[in-house]
Amino acid sequence: MNTKYIDLIDQTYHFPTEEFELQNKHLQFHGIDLMKLVEEYGTPLKFSYLPKISDNIQRAKGWFDSAFAKADYKATYNYCYCTKSSHFKHVLDTALKNDIHIETSSAFDINIVQSLKKEGKINDETFVICNGFKRDLYIQNIASLIDSGQKNCIPVIDNYEELSLLTEATDSNFNVGIRIASEEEPKFEFYTSRLGIGYKNILTFFKNQIEPNNQVNLKMLHFFINTGIRDNAYYWNELHKCLKVYIQLKKICPTLDSLNIGGGFPIKNSLAFEFDYAYMVEEIVSQIKQVCDEAGVDVPHLFTEFGSFTVGESGGAIYKILYQKQQNDREKWSMINSSFITTLPDSWAISKRFIMLPLNRWNDEYERVLLGGLTCDSDDYYNSEQNINAIYLPKYHKDKPLYVGFFNTGAYQETIGGYGGLQHCLIPAPKHVLIDRDDDGAITTRVFKEQQSSEQMLEILGYQ
Incomplete structure (x- = not known):
């Protein structure tokens, strides 16, 4: 036996x-x-x-490079690390050796960014995507980062008050993103994410608060769903809803040139784990290009915010x-x-x-x-x-x-x-x-x- x-x-x-x-x-x-x-x-x-951190970053970059070449996708790919997955210095130091950018979630994240800048690990050209619900100290720290010359600091607007809070905190001109409040899977405990602004309200929000404001440019649309990147009807349906909003905004907002598809790459949780990463990247890139070509708009620069995928398999x-x-x-x-x-x-x-x-x-x-x-x-x-x-x-x-x-x-x-x-x-x-x-x-x-x-x-x- x-x-x-x-x-x-x-x-x-x-x-x-x-x-x-x-x-x-x-x-x-x-x-x-x-x-x-x-x-x-x-x-x-x-x-x-x-070393596994660098390995996974380079794998993802390779998948997107291949997908861009295959689809003749004329834009850039920007890999951001989601710091909330692990804030440790040894993680950030390793990740940043791979020419990547950063996504933050709260006020103290910005203090980490400032520390990394002092050490020369990042510079003014590094994208710092500021997500999360923003009040008081987080707003002040973002404003301070923008005022220090961080050209590519992009606060992603999560609710209707954040833009006015940011413009009150700084006199500098800056770019912003808008987070879409995605609709969750039917089995979820709630229907719509608490994060972001609803699909139907984004265009109105842009026209009322961003378009008339000479201090602010809309740079990015942010899309993410809790269940992550999966090859199922729900994911593709939400992606197409997001692209519909992107195209509507792009036609009236020339400064909008980036789409952030968030994180959500799964990591191995079993020896029997199987996931075709290259296929998913190819399909995402292909569908974005197809929808944009049909609408007659330029394809967006793509951003991802992989956290667990970056650091999970190293521990x-x-x-x-x-x-x-x-x-x-x-x-x-x-x-x-x-x-x-x-x-x-x-x-x-x-x-x-x-x-x-x-x-x-x-x-x-x-x-x-x-x-x-x-x-x-x-x-x-x-x-x-x-x-x-x-x-x-x-x-x-x-x-x-x-x-x-x-x-x-x-x-x-x-x-x-x-x-x-x-x-x-x-x-x-x-x-x-x-x-x-x-x-x-x-x-x-x-x-x-x-x-x-x-x-x-x-x-x-x-x-x-």
């Missing part, structure tokens, strides 16, 4: 993959021996593999199985030495699933288990893979340590989990290691943050 864990993987997936392989019976991730990482740094452990978390509890005749609970709620909050909050694989013992027999976290919270568990309604791992043995890795966790988990702050049940944030490659391709590692200490938490709580 094929009862080993490696047999299960071979029967279920195409393995090895471009990211994962076995060497010396241990799991390798992009050529990194994860057991050696554990031996050097211990667990629980968070890591960021920085991972490693845990040790501490103990196993047989709670009844069917359920075995394998307890990790950390917490899912605090280190992978999306697994708890929105039932998100990540790629999960053991680092060692692939030649041992496997069993079905549930994974439990350390908090005294009944919701601190992980119970299934994305494409399998179960978790299978090598059988627990007290004298044979087992380590498990969760992969492609690099987007949102640290900020949502309250990085550096209080954690549920005061479970400390794990050590965080940065992995890179030098000019010769050799792997380098360094500790970004040590595991959170009791003193740090007690200071936050007011005990010190």
Whole structure:
């Protein structure tokens, strides 16, 4: 019988993959021996593999370059990184090496932009697309950025009051975008996004507030839907509705020359993941060109705001199985030495699933288990893979340590989990290691943050 864990993987997936392989019976991730990482740094452990950030940016640029050439699309493509996915300096520094631009979401993002400008990581020509609901400090910071000479700072208008707030905050001339309030899928909990201005009201808004204002030019139309870029009727229908508005505006507004299609590229959440990125890009570019050609207007410059796609597949978390509890005749609970709620909050909050694989013992027999976290919270568990309604791992043995890795966790988990702050049940944030490659391709590692200490938490709580 094929009862080993490696047999299960071979029967279920195409393995090895471009990211994962076995060497010396241990799991390798992009050529990194994860057991050696554990031996050097211990667990629980968070890591960021920085080269994957550049890799994904260059892949996306290549897809758009090819699609533009195939469609004879006479405009430019601008890759923006959505900073809210991960604000860390090592992420921004790596991403900006690839000649990209930035999308911001709130006031403190602008302080990050100013810091990057001082370091020469971005310049006055870099596009800074300012999204989100804007009040007070965010408005002031955007105005300050515009006044400092950031020629391509484009605040995207989210509601009817923002334009007047911006013009009151600066005397400089500036460009703006308008965000379309997209209509959501029928199964969604609401009909229309809370972000942006409704399709039917955009033309009126332009005529009443932007066209008469000599201080402002409309540069961009912004389109994004919560479910992301998917090859389904809903996505294509919303894109065509957006293009209809773009064409109406373009015919009366010569300064409008850019379409921002937001983010929404999916990332791998299973070894069985399949998504034809190149096809989707080709189809988007082709349909935009076709609609614009039929209407007799120039095609727009295209912007994207990929966040999870940029950074998600660079991150991972490693845990040790501490103990196993047989709670009844069917359920075995394998307890990790950390917490899912605090280190992978999306697994708890929105039932998100990540790629999960053991680092060692692939030649041992496997069993079905549930994974439990350390908090005294009944919701601190992980119970299934994305494409399998179960978790299978090598059988627990007290004298044979087992380590498990969760992969492609690099987007949102640290900020949502309250990085550096209080954690549920005061479970400390794990050590965080940065992995890179030098000019010769050799792997380098360094500790970004040590595991959170009791003193740090007690200071936050007011005990010190």
